[in-house]
Amino acid sequence: MTNHKDLHKLSSAGLLISLGIIYGDIGTSPLYVFKAIIGTQAIAADTILGGLSCIFWTLTLQTTVKYVIITLRADNKGEGGIFSLFSLVRRKAKWLIYPAMIGGCTLLADGMITPPITVSAAIEGLNAKYAGLPTVPIVVAIITALFIIQQFGTSLVGRAFGPLMFIWFTMMAILGGVYVFQFPSILKAINPYYAVHLLSAKPGSLLILGAVFLCTTGAEALYSDLGHCGRSNIRISWIYVKTCLLLNYMGQGVWLWQHQGNTLTAGVDNPFYALMPDWFLMFGIAIATIAAIIASQAMVTGSFTLISEAVRLNLWPKVKINYPSDQKGQLYVPSINWILWLGCIVVILIFRKSGNMEGAYGLAINMTFLMTTILVSVYLKRKKFPNYLIALFLIVYLSIESTFFVANMSKLLHGGWFTILLSGVLFSVMWTWASARRIKNRYVKFVEIEDYYPIISELSEDTSVPKYASQLVYLTSANFKSEIESKIMYSILQKKPKRADVYWLVHVDVMDEPYTREYIVDELIPNKLIRIDFKLGFRVEQRINLLFRLVVEELVKNGEVDITSRYASLNKYKIVGDFRFVVLEKILSRSNKLNLIERFIMDYYFILRHFSLSEERGFGLDLSFVTVEQVPLIVTTTENVKLNRIRI
Structure with missing residues (x-):
């Protein structure tokens, strides 16, 4: 420097x-x-x-x-x-x-x-x-x-x-x-x-x-x-x-x-x-x-x-x-x-x-x-x-x-x-x-994360659910720590419930200064749900895998989090638990309500995305530890659909 x-x-x-x-x-x-x-x-x-x-x-x-x-x-x-x-x-x-x-x-x-x-x-x-x-x-x-x-x-x-x-x-x-x-x-x-x-x-x-x-x-x-x-x-x-x-x-x-x-x-x-x-x-x-x-x-x-x-x-x-x-x-x-x-x-x-x-x-x-x-x-x-x-x-x-x-x-x-x-x-x-991006953000639904604290704590301890990973990491676009995308909660709780010892939420903010490299840690549920906000300048390479590892090492050193495996046989030898990233990839469902121009924009966008780096590669994640889940961008609700039942 x-x-x-x-x-x-x-x-x-x-x-x-x-x-x-x-x-x-x-x-x-x-x-x-x-x-x-x-x-x-x-x-x-x-x-x-x-x-x-x-x-x-x-x-x-x-x-x-x-x-x-x-x-x-x-x-x-x-x-x-x-x-x-x-x-x-x-x-x-x-x-x-x-x-x-x-x-x-x-x-x-x-x-x-x-x-x-x-x-x-x-x-x-x-x-x-x-x-x-x-x-x-x-x-x-x-x-x-x-x-x-x-x-x-x-x-x-x-x-x-x-x-x-x-x-x-x-x-x-x-x-x-x-x-x-x-x-x-x-x-x-x-x-x-x-x-x-x-x-x-x-x-x-x-x-x-x-x-x-x-x-x-x-x-x-x-x-x-x-x-x-x-x-x-x-x-x-x-x-x-x-x-x-x-x-x-x-x-x-x-x-x-x-x-x-x-x-x-x-x-x-x-x-x-x-x-x-x-x-x-x-x-x-x-x-x-x-x-x-x-x-x-x-x-x-x-x-x-x-x-x-x-x-x-x-x-x-x-x-x-x-x-x-x-x-x-x-x-x-x-x-x-x-x-x-x-x-x-x-x-x-x-x-x-x-x-x-x-x-x-x-x-x-x-x-x-x-x-x-x-x-x-x-x-x-x-x-x-x-x-x-x-x-x-x-x-x-x-x-x-x-x-x-x-x-x-x-x-x-x-x-x-x-x-x-x-x-x-x-x-x-x-x-x-x-x-x-603007169209996508319009359809991203956020929910209050506090409402899910009890169920996340219980799911983490529920041995009847097979453990998905020791440390489970989601990338979130929610700007406030009080919110979370409803699709992330759906992924954790309903789309094959995912039990983990610790859930991590990672958010990246691109700052107006060119070379800012800062982070904030929020312990939402002590040793169960942790959110990390990275504040990175617009000229900084977003190698989230590396940066996340640096932060976790710092937290372990300070005794703020325990990432030792909870499996009895591994815990005895102080073996570190496994990490898994889940990336939610938005796809356009056939039953969308977009007008002609928006549909054209989204079609062009998906063509461009086909030639661009995937989210996980773009953030420099280790692909062997990543699960990509496809979620529809727009979910059509059943409220406005009329269907008559014929009784025989």
């Missing part, structure tokens, strides 16, 4: 790690932004100055002010990202789950588009040296290798990322700086007049604005990776990164200025590679490819974190999560890894060139930005910021991002449709999982 805290302090190691983890996406955008702004048109002075002005103000308002200055304040015990932000504000209003889900889905969709566009843009630089070289197989090979190595953990590679990205940013600054030195007048593009003039006077300005948006696409990662690097390291390293980016963009502007009247030939004249002297080109392409792989890696690990949080917040089906290294926050989600890989390969095969992917790319992240703006404004309200400041924040950023959104929507037929489709599929999974 100390190591994690140290990284959060401002330090040279923290700054270097920030460079390696956070800026891959935003740092590789110079590979394709200016190429996208110019497009197929002839290079003109107003496009160059206006484009540079738009880039400067987008990076300043969108990345620096919104993310680095404002959004980084919304840290949840040191953690960032859209679900951490949602955890901070979710008690304010129920509808906030929707911007959180949309933002999460579009961020995942972005995870399928970032690797193809960055790696393609880097490899396409080879066309300058080897015209007509087929780049698609190379890109597919690099991306496949990237996804294969995920399962081994990236802690070793991660340490190398910082210095490599430092080389990348410094290279960009030098390449751009040389050109700016030749023509310093290009710096007048900082004047916002040129941006306004370009967008108001130029035909097709929406397409240009959509291309400009690509310069800020990695801004969300600054916030998502807050937990890895700490606020001060991000803020200080951003000064260096922004300087390098702007120098490179300005340098590209100077090169374009020298080639006015020409057009950019597809793949050959990328202004980014045009800055490089011929002898340096192969080195430049190699460094660009490494930077693209690092950008992709950051996006993939970000997706893993996002899914693990969504699982804990009950917004995604339970999936297998591995922890390949001891490093904090290092995790690997096999199912998501291969879904992302498949998505990336589909993107490459559909669009083939980085230029064709630009339309799909901007739209996804634009929607994430909009959702973050909504959630941050609620957070600022919660923190008692003056209303006029919150209104100003909302007006400024909803205006900027809505304008970008309209611009990106103009690329709907040029790839934007893919993002909408992808995000829609992911959203349907999240929405169904969350809605099905």
Whole structure:
């Protein structure tokens, strides 16, 4: 834990790690932004100055002010990202789950588009040296290798990322700086007049604005990776990164200025590679490819974190999560890894060139930005910021991002449709999982547990009933210790009565803080019925088997409970009794009273559940000690059914 805290302090190691983890996406955008702004048109002075002005103000308002200055304040015990932000504000209003889900889905969709566009843009630089070289197989090979190595953990590679990205940013600054030195007048593009003039006077300005948006696409990662690097390291390293980016963009502007009247030939004249002297080109392409792989890696690990949080917040089906290294926050989600890989390969095969992917790319992240703006404004309200400041924040950023959104929507037929489709599929999974849970909870019936104290005590001592287990454990969703699901009592008393020496009720509460690990023990009937409430943060792995064992060992050590077997022959030798977990699996009975939409939701939910981890695996229970009992979700009562008896 100390190591994690140290990284959060401002330090040279923290700054270097920030460079390696956070800026891959935003740092590789110079590979394709200016190429996208110019497009197929002839290079003109107003496009160059206006484009540079738009880039400067987008990076300043969108990345620096919104993310680095404002959004980084919304840290949840040191953690960032859209679900951490949602955890901070979710008690304010129920509808906030929707911007959180949309933002999460579009961020995942972005995870399928970032690797193809960055790696393609880097490899396409080879066309300058080897015209007509087929780049698609190379890109597919690099991306496949990237996804294969995920399962081994990236802690070793991660340490190398910082210095490599430092080389990348410094290279960009030098390449751009040389050109700016030749023509310093290009710096007048900082004047916002040129941006306004370009967008108001130029035909097709929406397409240009959509291309400009690509310069800020990695801004969300600054916030998502807050937990890895700490606020001060991000803020200080951003000064260096922004300087390098702007120098490179300005340098590209100077090169374009020298080639006015020409057009950019597809793949050959990328202004980014045009800055490089011929002898340096192969080195430049190699460094660009490494930077693209690092950008992709950051996006993939970000997706893993996002899914693990969504699982804990009950917004995604339970999936297998591995922890390949001891490093904090290092995790690997096999199912998501291969879904992302498949998505990336589909993107490459559909669009083939980085230029064709630009339309799909901007739209996804634009929607994430909009959702973050909504959630941050609620957070600022919660923190008692003056209303006029919150209104100003909302007006400024909803205006900027809505304008970008309209611009990106103009690329709907040029790839934007893919993002909408992808995000829609992911959203349907999240929405169904969350809605099905609400429907299920509506039909869960709770009873007062106190009413059952006498019968549980007597059943435990009743030797005429065969003993089911020495220690019998049920997972309960009842939030209050005074209540219990009627189905658990039905399982103990009626569905083959289950006699046990001690009955345990285990409840898991997912907390809004990321790394909480606490528990409460309630002895409802001394040495007969015990309830344990685990309070676990939304980033904590829910290994209930292990945690339960730890608590029981603690209770035994303190003499609060006796788990020695009550069988005379075993008790004599102080042998510990057996433990058995009972998991109640809800199934949808045929005679349900759900309306058409609810029935569709539940059908979709059961399909998803078929592919997800079962409850017992999700909680890390030892399967040899688990009994799964199926219980109908809705039991139709006989009250409203009329049946006439015919007497013969």
